[in-house]
Ligand SMILES: Nc1nc2c(ncn2[C@@H]2O[C@H](COP(=O)(O)O)[C@@H](O)[C@H]2O)c(=O)[nH]1
């Protein structure tokens with residue numbers, strides 16, 4: 001319409017007065033827009049018209065609370081919600097205001113973080129996003145407040161990847177009961193891991209005891225150190241959102257009316273079967289996230305021998321949907337409080353962190369809670385988008401600028417071995433916490449102010465997440481050698497690799513255990529026949545702790561096999577569902593106890609979206625192209641000399657490798673290099689941050705994108 005009337009070649013955005021984008025032209029007919037309403041037509045520019053604040057005062061666009069009543073935009077089915085912006089002193093991004101007002105008309109898939117949305121009769125999974133149950137926990141520890149930050153830095157290692165000192169599944173069940181048996185082994189490698197993005201584990205001390213009585217009640221003292229843990233449900237939450245999305249998509253396809261379609265695309269009736277199932281899974285994810293924070297605290301504190309007597313002071317979700325009867329709305333029917341980066345103000349003590357270089361506040365909600373949606377800020381919130389914060393990284397004196405980022409103006413230390421993340425999360429990228437606390441003045445009483453001393457974000461070195469342990473067990477002698485074959489992190493820029501694969505050097509009759517010690521969920525392995533290997537009884541393979549998640553597309557394709565007999569055999573714990581390489585064979589005679597006619601094996605593995613191909617004793621190199629494993633014909637067999645290998649197991653039991661067997665491949669740290677084509681950097685990670693396209697490949701894997 002605008003195109004024709006105004007002869008615009010590229011009318012891109014229509015705004016209603018107040019700056020609300022008219023996304024869907026059907027609103028013009030389905031909503032009552034008065035005849036004399038103004039519509040602003042833009043060729044892509046932002047809204048520049050005037051807005052009106054809640055006092056009726058005209059202001060410039062998008063910089064204050066908007067009164068949607070004055071929009072005269074009302075649909076009988078979805079009248080726009082009332083919008084209240086509590087931020088007065090603190091900065092609010094104009095785009096956030098626009099998103100907020102748009103969401104008030106009909107929740108879509110863009111909404112600001114740091115907001116609460118209250119609905120009746122309908123819930124909106126998209127408002128919660130994928131990091132269901134993200135929240136903050138605070139623990140009192142017995143560590144003295146005089147502890148040196150460097151001591152903490154030195155001790156905080158091996159916190160990535162699966163918790164190996166205990167059984168994560170048993171831990172989950174012990175905390176949450178049998179309801180979590182249904183989660184099976186899935187995602188357990190992530191239980192007890194901080195994750196990426198804004199997540200952190202931070203040691204703090206008390207800077208100021210503000211409300212002595214409440215400090216006494218919660219054990220807040222100057223002498224001790226406290227631990228704040230911020231994390232969520234990791235990939236588990238994503239599966240729950242996926243469920244909701246798939247159900248909604250199905251429904252949307254059968255919706256008849258335009259209005260009905262919109263509703264069904266984004267919202268669910270909580271009493272419907274789908275709604276009930278979503279809420280059930282959502283609640284499990286929230287419980288999972290809480291347990292995750294508990295295990296993170298346990299792991300972190302155990303590094304400092306302080307896990308035993310730690311006391312949890314609070315644990316709150318700031319990313320979930322909650323049912324609540326709000327008397328003055330409807331004393332009978334519950335409302336649904338969606339918190340997207342907002343802390344509850346009806347559950348006692350709340351922590352509001354600033355940034356790793358600012359103070360954090362412990363506050364107690366007070367006074368009338370209601371107009372604030374029973375919610376508070378969950379943190380200072382970002383001032384700068386990630387990309388902008390990253391641009392502040394100086395190009396020169398790289399190392400100096402990295403080191404500067406590893407301490408803060410408050411004298412605290414920062415552990416963050418991803419340099420981009422280090423800059424993205426710099427304190428200057430966050431708003432001033434004191435402004436936020438001032439804005440919350442009517443709703444909270446400050447209890448104590450906390451000073452950071454050491455913030456753990458992530459380490460790359462020794463990430464057990466990126467380690468595959470290959471352990472050789474001799475039939476009779478038990479374990480004879482273990483090698484951790486580390487992927488030198490799964491960061492695309494650094495090239496994942498496996499140092500060695502020793503399969504060919506394991507003795508005949510050995511049982512080779514593949515321990516999945518990884519949260520690299522797309523990591524895949526395969527075993528297949530080997531061209532001309534040495535003769536000997538088959539080895540068998542045990543797959544320990546592997547789940548379907550680890551095995552990607554590669555195994556859907558039958559790998560190109562060598563000419564020899566495969567030495568694969570089903571171990572006691574095989575990878576699921578036909579994906580075990582043993583299932584690919586015609587002749588399954590080489591089972592656990594070994595068929596006599598086996599030879600050696602070609603062994604290959606890969607990381608989808610990145611690369612790792614290894615091949616021991618094989619004849620071919622392989623590479624990942626997109627999500628497919630293809631033979632890399634450009635590579636020839638490279639020699640490998642057993643003599644140069646360290647560790648036991650080589651040649652024991654009579655077989656051993658032979659000169660000329662190929663050691664693996666992959667990156668400059670392996671013995672043989674393996675170049676990657678560009679396709680290896682393909683960005684196919686479903687975790688990708690929609691606001692953060694500058695990275696690629698596996699680099700996103702550890703980023704929790706929706707990690708509010
Ligand atoms: N004390 C610290 N606070 C931090 C850090 N990184 C972020 N933050 C604050 O926490 C919230 C979390 O926000 P979310 O949207 O990811 O849930 C954020 O708004 C910051 O104010 C940190 O390292 N230490």
Ligand SMILES: [Mn+2]
Nearest residue numbers: 134135707708
């Ligand atoms: Mn969060």
